Amino acid sequence: MVSKRTKLQLKIILLGDIGVGKTSILNQHVAQLFPSTQFVTRIPPDFLVKDATVNDRQVTLQFWDPAGHERFETIHKPWYRRSHCCVLVYDINNEKSFQSLKKWLKECHDACFHDMHNSPVILLGNKVDDGEKRQVTPEHALQFCAENGNIPYFETSAKDATNLQEAFGTAARFALGYKDMLNKLAEHDKSLVSVEQVNRKKVCW
Ligand SMILES: Nc1nc2c(ncn2[C@@H]2O[C@H](COP(=O)(O)OP(=O)(O)O)[C@@H](O)[C@H]2O)c(=O)[nH]1
């Protein structure tokens, strides 16, 4: 009998102020839906799932949406648990949502990715289809990215899907790379334990 191998599950979280377009981005990317009012009453934990091939490997991407919880000062730590990539989102027409990125990035680093300069994070400047009221320039956004560990930056639209494939392709590769790194560390830890056990046995002899 051929054993069924479960696909690799990768958890990608979306973070940013309320109203920047996180839910719309996910619904456009996963289900080609805009506007996305039918999802507003979903109950957390809240994620959408999409199968994909990343670096020739079959994976299931779980996209986690804070689903309104970002209204509060912080999101519960368990929501962040076992994340493999964070997609930060702000609205290019809303300076305040850009100012909040520092807070979201810090929360994300504190909760899951502890290495500030090597963490699987990307940034989306959303609503480019509506850029006439723009309050944040791309240069300003790129400067933020350079100062925070060279975060890749994409200008997106949930309305017409601009750059969503590119952004989520990068997010998926980051997530897979991060998962592989965690697996390697776990293997390394296991071998450390076994060396320790051998040494302990030697002491007993
Ligand atoms: N023009 C435009 N409107 C958007 C875009 N993304 C989201 N919106 C609108 O912005 C509002 C907030 O979007 P929503 O997805 O609920 O934001 P969330 O709170 O971050 O999940 C809704 O009225 C959306 O229709 C976009 O790319 N372009």
Ligand SMILES: [Mg+2]
């Ligand atoms: Mg939402």
